[in-house]
Amino acid sequence: MLNVSNSGVFLTGLGRFPTYDSGRRHLLAGIELAGPGLTRYNAALGTVCPGARPVAADQIATAGRKVLDAAAEGIDADFVRRGMDAAVQLRRMRKDGDWTLPTALGERIGAVLGYLGDPAKLIPDSAPVIAHFDDAMLVDQLQREIAGELEDYADFCAYREEVADGAAGQVTVEEWLEARWHACSAHRARRRVPYAIGSCTAFRVR
Numbered sequence: 001m002l003n004v005s006n007s008g009v010f011l012t013g014l015g016r017f018p019t020y021d022s023g024r025r026h027l028l029a030g031i032e033l034a035g036p037g038l039t040r041y042n043a044a045l046g047t048v049c050p051g052a053r054p055v056a057a058d059q060i061a062t063a064g065r066k067v068l069d070a071a072a073e074g075i076d077a078d079f080v081r082r083g084m085d086a087a088v089q090l091r092r093m094r095k096d097g098d099w100t101l102p103t104a105l106g107e108r109i110g111a112v113l114g115y116l117g118d119p120a121k122l123i124p125d126s127a128p129v130i131a132h133f134d135d136a137m138l139v140d141q142l143q144r145e146i147a148g149e150l151e152d153y154a155d156f157c158a159y160r161e162e163v164a165d166g167a168a169g170q171v172t173v174e175e176w177l178e179a180r181w182h183a184c185s186a187h188r189a190r191r192r193v194p195y196a197i198g199s200c201t202a203f204r205v206r
Helices: 036-048 057-072 078-095 103-116 133-145 147-164 173-191
Strands: 002-005 008-011
Touching (some): 036 133, 078 103, 078 147
């Protein structure tokens, strides 16, 4: 559900909202949600999260209303801002020649970025207050499913910044993996604990 707090607005569990029927809401800030834009959104969702059920206009209207109500009270919609920041990271990761993405994951990220740039998407980028809400929902769905990949990429970027001042083409994934493996091994040796319960257990081998 959407939660509103003093720190902002964020989305969790959109799929638990009631489904749309003719007696439910299908307008958000005067925007018709039950038209072609929703078809485009659900098509993108199906690529981004295979197997996900299509969302209904009422689900989005109900969630978006929380953003509008919060804005009326002077509460910033940090869910949207965080989503757009995450989209920048997705775009950077997909373009990074030093980082190899699995083909299927590259296609899923491409579907998100393609939807973000679609002028006929569900909510126009020019819409007051609610602009990019649909973008942020789609980004959020993907983020939840590829959190491990995003964490690995952030760690790779930190390592590249450390050893090569962030310069592209100077560090390989294999070098990063080897460095992190040695770091974890050294940590385990100092702690003298099994690998499975060392502090490096979050490290993922691609």
